[in-house]
Amino acid sequence: MEFFHEPKIDWMGKKWYFIALSLALAVTGLASMVIKKGLAYGIDFRGGTVVTVKFSKSPSLDAIRSELDRQNLHGATIQGIGVPADHEVIIGLDLRTTTSSEALDEGKRAIVTSLSGLYGQGAAGKLDFNNASPPTLADHLLAADPLGLSSKGLDAATKTYQDLAEALVNFRNSPPRSGLISDFADLSSVQGVNAGVIATLRNDFGLSSYAVKNTEIVGPKVGKDLRRQALYVTLAGLGAMLIYIWFRFELVYGIAAVIATFHDVIITLGFFSLLNKEISLTVIAALLTLVGYSMNDTIVVFDRIRENTRLNKRQGFVDLVNQSINQTLSRTILTSGLTFLAVLSLFLFGGEVIHGFSFALVVGVIIGTYSSIFIASPIVVYFQQRMGGGAAAVASRSYQREAAPVRR
Amino acid sequence: METKIKGRAIFISVVLLVCILGIIGLPKNVQELRDNVRNRIRLGLDLKGGTHLVLQVQVEDAVNITADQVHERLGDELKVKNVPYADIQKADDTTAQPPKHRILLKGIPQENAAQLQTLASEQFSDWDLTRVPGDPTGWMLALKPSAAAGIRNQAMLQAMNTIRNRVDQLGVTEPTIAEYGQGDFELVVQLPGVDDPSRVKDIIQSTALLELKLVQDGPYSGREAALAAHGGVLPPDTKLLPGPTGQTGETWYVVNSVAAVTGRDLSGAEPSHDSSGRPSVSFTLTRDGAARFGRVTGANVGKQLAIVLDNRVFDAPVIQSQITDRGEITGGFTPQKVQDLALVLRSGALPASIVYLSEQTVGPSLGADSIRHGAMACLVGFVAVMAFMLIYYRESGINADLAMILNLIILMAGIGYFGAVLTLPGIAGVILMVGMGVDSNVLIFERIREELRLGKAVGAAVANGFEHAFVTIIDTHVTTIASAVILFAFGTGPIRGFAVTLTIGLLANLFTSVFVSRVIFDYVLSRREKGAELSI
Numbered sequence: 001m002e003f004f005h006e007p008k009i010d011w012m013g014k015k016w017y018f019i020a021l022s023l024a025l026a027v028t029g030l031a032s033m034v035i036k037k038g039l040a041y042g043i044d045f046r047g048g049t050v051v052t053v054k055f056s057k058s059p060s061l062d063a064i065r066s067e068l069d070r071q072n073l074h075g076a077t078i079q080g081i082g083v084p085a086d087h088e089v090i091i092g093l094d095l096r097t098t099t100s101s102e103a104l105d106e107g108k109r110a111i112v113t114s115l116s117g118l119y120g121q122g123a124a125g126k127l128d129f130n131n132a133s134p135p136t137l138a139d140h141l142l143a144a145d146p147l148g149l150s151s152k153g154l155d156a157a158t159k160t161y162q163d164l165a166e167a168l169v170n171f172r173n174s175p176p177r178s179g180l181i182s183d184f185a186d187l188s189s190v191q192g193v194n195a196g197v198i199a200t201l202r203n204d205f206g207l208s209s210y211a212v213k214n215t216e217i218v219g220p221k222v223g224k225d226l227r228r229q230a231l232y233v234t235l236a237g238l239g240a241m242l243i244y245i246w247f248r249f250e251l252v253y254g255i256a257a258v259i260a261t262f263h264d265v266i267i268t269l270g271f272f273s274l275l276n277k278e279i280s281l282t283v284i285a286a287l288l289t290l291v292g293y294s295m296n297d298t299i300v301v302f303d304r305i306r307e308n309t310r311l312n313k314r315q316g317f318v319d320l321v322n323q324s325i326n327q328t329l330s331r332t333i334l335t336s337g338l339t340f341l342a343v344l345s346l347f348l349f350g351g352e353v354i355h356g357f358s359f360a361l362v363v364g365v366i367i368g369t370y371s372s373i374f375i376a377s378p379i380v381v382y383f384q385q386r387m388g389g390g391a392a393a394v395a396s397r398s399y400q401r402e403a404a405p406v407r408r
Numbered sequence: 409m410e411t412k413i414k415g416r417a418i419f420i421s422v423v424l425l426v427c428i429l430g431i432i433g434l435p436k437n438v439q440e441l442r443d444n445v446r447n448r449i450r451l452g453l454d455l456k457g458g459t460h461l462v463l464q465v466q467v468e469d470a471v472n473i474t475a476d477q478v479h480e481r482l483g484d485e486l487k488v489k490n491v492p493y494a495d496i497q498k499a500d501d502t503t504a505q506p507p508k509h510r511i512l513l514k515g516i517p518q519e520n521a522a523q524l525q526t527l528a529s530e531q532f533s534d535w536d537l538t539r540v541p542g543d544p545t546g547w548m549l550a551l552k553p554s555a556a557a558g559i560r561n562q563a564m565l566q567a568m569n570t571i572r573n574r575v576d577q578l579g580v581t582e583p584t585i586a587e588y589g590q591g592d593f594e595l596v597v598q599l600p601g602v603d604d605p606s607r608v609k610d611i612i613q614s615t616a617l618l619e620l621k622l623v624q625d626g627p628y629s630g631r632e633a634a635l636a637a638h639g640g641v642l643p644p645d646t647k648l649l650p651g652p653t654g655q656t657g658e659t660w661y662v663v664n665s666v667a668a669v670t671g672r673d674l675s676g677a678e679p680s681h682d683s684s685g686r687p688s689v690s691f692t693l694t695r696d697g698a699a700r701f702g703r704v705t706g707a708n709v710g711k712q713l714a715i716v717l718d719n720r721v722f723d724a725p726v727i728q729s730q731i732t733d734r735g736e737i738t739g740g741f742t743p744q745k746v747q748d749l750a751l752v753l754r755s756g757a758l759p760a761s762i763v764y765l766s767e768q769t770v771g772p773s774l775g776a777d778s779i780r781h782g783a784m785a786c787l788v789g790f791v792a793v794m795a796f797m798l799i800y801y802r803e804s805g806i807n808a809d810l811a812m813i814l815n816l817i818i819l820m821a822g823i824g825y826f827g828a829v830l831t832l833p834g835i836a837g838v839i840l841m842v843g844m845g846v847d848s849n850v851l852i853f854e855r856i857r858e859e860l861r862l863g864k865a866v867g868a869a870v871a872n873g874f875e876h877a878f879v880t881i882i883d884t885h886v887t888t889i890a891s892a893v894i895l896f897a898f899g900t901g902p903i904r905g906f907a908v909t910l911t912i913g914l915l916a917n918l919f920t921s922v923f924v925s926r927v928i929f930d931y932v933l934s935r936r937e938k939g940a941e942l943s944i
Contacts, residue, residue, distance in 0.1 A: 052774070104764045105606075133603050169772065175780070179773035213774040215767070222462055222766040225589060233898040237891055244887070282833055285895055285903045289910070292891025293844070296884040331854050334800075335847040338793055342843030345789030346836055351781030353454070353774070354832050361840070 029270010042280030047095035047223035049107035052214040067114040129205040137165035146196030179211035256379035286360035297372035336369035427821030448824040452831035457772030458600035469760035470563035475509040573755035619667035623712035626661030651721035668704040673697025677753035698733035706730035782835035803943035808849035818916040831905030841913030848921035
């Protein structure tokens with residue numbers, strides 16, 4: 001089975017279509033960024049508080065918001081995430097401008113207070129089983145000793161109750177419960193649980209209808225440091241790429257590759273802006289991976305151009321470039337296609353947490369492949385035409401420096 | 409030809425065995441299998457659940473304390489050396505970044521100048537002594553920047569040790585305490601399995617400065633009352649400290665500045681119960697501490713001894729008789745607080761205060777969700793790629809798929825052996841590597857197809873395919889690993905996990921796609937009749 005059987009398409013002739021498409025995408029993206037006043041930074045760049053909460057029933061977002069307003073926390077972002085049946089909500093608070101050391105988790109405490117007020121168990125003085133950790137459970141079980149283990153000695157009893165507490169929490173956290181149980185009787189299927197254990201739990205703990213799954217609080221200093229770090233990393237990546245391609249080919253090729261990659265980044269960020277997706281540190285990591293990955297395809301085409309230039313001194317440069325692209329098309333589409341298959345699976349099945357990362361990869365692989373073939377080459381041709389055959393001469397010059405010919 | 413293939417096949421089998429052993433160990437049953445895997449493959453916080461804290465040690469506190477101590481000592485030292493002075497003032501330059509500590513001396517007669525200089529170079533060698541321009545009796549002591557930097561670094565190290573001590577005592581499994589960021593005295597503390605960090609944060613942050621000081625006077629109902637009783641000025645060498653707030657409101661005590669015993673003299677602190685059965689902390693002193701304590705209590709029976717924690721009087725019991733080596737702190741504690749206080753006293757005082765910069769808590773249910781999603785995505789991606797290779801390259805696709813499976817096994821084993829931490833981006837790295845790794849096989853197979861099209865014999869086509877594709881494979885791997893290295897250098901936690909899994913995966917891929925695939929091809933070819941077609 002073969003997709004491309006010796007294609008002979010005139011790519012350079014159609015180059016204005018590709019450039020037009022790229023410009024359209026880039027301009028749309030940039031316009032979106034300008035209109036929305038920059039990019040939607042994730043919490044790690046912006047600073048602030050984000051709490052992910054799971055509810056047993058669909059929560060009233062308005063009730064939560066008014067409760068927060070009552071505590072003087074205005075402007076909270078509250079939105080559902082994931083599948084509606086999961087009843088998961090993200091509550092976000094912007095960075096407060098207070099600088100006292102208490103302020104860091106003030107927002108989180110307020111959110112938890114609001115939630116326990118609205119969705120707590122109502123039984124004052126009892127701890128919440130749905131938000132308790134194994135050590136707390138183990139302490140209470142040890143104190144009540146429903147399994148009658150005091151005869152076996154303190155150490156043995158402690159270990160047994162610790163294991164039991166772990167088992168109870170694991171049961172609670174695994175699907176379909178995912179962190180919430182609504183009745184203590186549900187726990188009877190856990191190994192080691194008897195009626196006495198359930199009675200102790202019912203006595204000491206209540207059951208709220210919410211469970212905090214994740215908290216992220218980022219202070220202003222860390223946010224600022226991360227923004228700076230992200231910038232350095234991106235510049236370092238692009239810089240390294242320029243030097244590497246300059247070293248392997250010539251400056252012209254290096255510049256073409258950098259422009260193509262820059263184009264990829266702008267368009268990918270444009271998509272993020274258009275679809276209101278957050279840019280977090282992992283998204284920057286994905287972009288950097290793409291920079292490295294996109295280089296591969298670019299090098300493949302450039303290498304073939306160089307080889308063909310050496311073999312066919314009489315053929316026009318534009319024809320050479322077309323030929324090179326045609327020869328490497330099969331390989332490039334295949335490998336990109338396979339990588340795309342992998343990251344698509346990540347995007348569809350990878351879950352919310354890694355969503356930004358996988359989205360960046362999905363868009364990036366498509367755009368990156370497209371730019372390596374259809375944007376980098378026209379730029380090289382353009383420079384060649386400007387410099388009057390200079391690039392072709394340059395290409396064959398740099399080629400003679402290479403040790404051995406390599407056909408890809 | 410046969411022996412070469414056999415030898416290589418054995419080598420590959422050995423590698424496979426070592427890797428499988430590396431992942432699952434030698435389990436005797438299913439439970440042990442699961443435990444072994446869990447122990448060998450370390451999970452990051454985003455998969456296991458836990459707390460990640462970034463905090464900053466306010467090292468300037470330590471410098472301030474040192475400067476204050478010098479400021480206090482200076483007067484005494486000058487008196488001892490019979491050097492008259494009119495005034496000693498703090499003259500810090502707080503606009504400088506970091507602040508410069510300076511002490512201004514006024515009214516030093518000319519004939520004592522030499523004495524002053526000797527004193528400075530002997531007793532205060534960390535300070536530079538200069539004359540004040542325009543004032544013949546004025547001198548300025550400035551803390552040397554190198555000395556200040558030394559104090560800051562020392563405070564940072566001490567804080568790190570104290571925090572590590574406290575976290576260890578809390579029984580957190582495999583915590584991480586390390587320096588963070590670029591030189592702003594920041595620490596990162598990772599606490600796996602801790603999903604309610606408030607208690608841990610309080611324990612880490614507690615300064616825990618314990619001092620036992622004799623009470624001169626008290627309790628008073630407020631600062632003004634205390635000052636008024638002494639005619640507006642406190643007696644020399646005393647301080648005014650707040651005490652517990654009771655039903656009657658605040659209490660304030662006038663205590664000696666110098667402590668009879670401090671936290672450094674503690675040899676142990678344990679939770680216990682006082683004579684009325686209430687929870688208390690009982691502490692024991694070192695020999696020197698006990699000697700000093702004995703002297704002070706022996707000479708002051710009937711007076712009150714203030715137990716001061718973080719510059720707050722906790723309690724001020726009356727000294728009944730000489731106490732030497734042990735004591736008790738009571739004060740309306742809950743059993744939990746008593747545990748925490750004993751823990752914190754045992755670990756020693758923090759030399760500087762702590763400010764939290766960021767906090768992230770991943771609940772265990774979220775971690776479990778992430779693992780499930782990651783594994784699902786991995787499985788689907790893997791199956792999709794494998795299926796494609798089978799369809800597009802027919803029987804040679806089996807070759808690529810086998811290499812892929814081996815690649816994954818080596819990757820997991822590599823993660824286990826190197827002690828790398830698997831994070832959610834790390835799992836994404838595995839998936840990405842599946843897509844990029846199979847690229848190597850595509851390169852080789854496309855080349856082989858090209859050679860076959862040109863009419864070469866099957867054996868020569870395969871050999872040429874591998875040979876010509878090799879340089880490109882190295883090239884593509886190097887460029888991607890290079891960006892992974894940059895990510896590792898600049899990234900933190902989860903991103904590092906991604907960089908590491910991607911790198912290990914690609915390195916393993918070099919082995920499987922070039923060496924292992926070749927061996928499989930050789931084996932397949934050796935089994936065919938000459939002239940038969942290669943299914944590719």
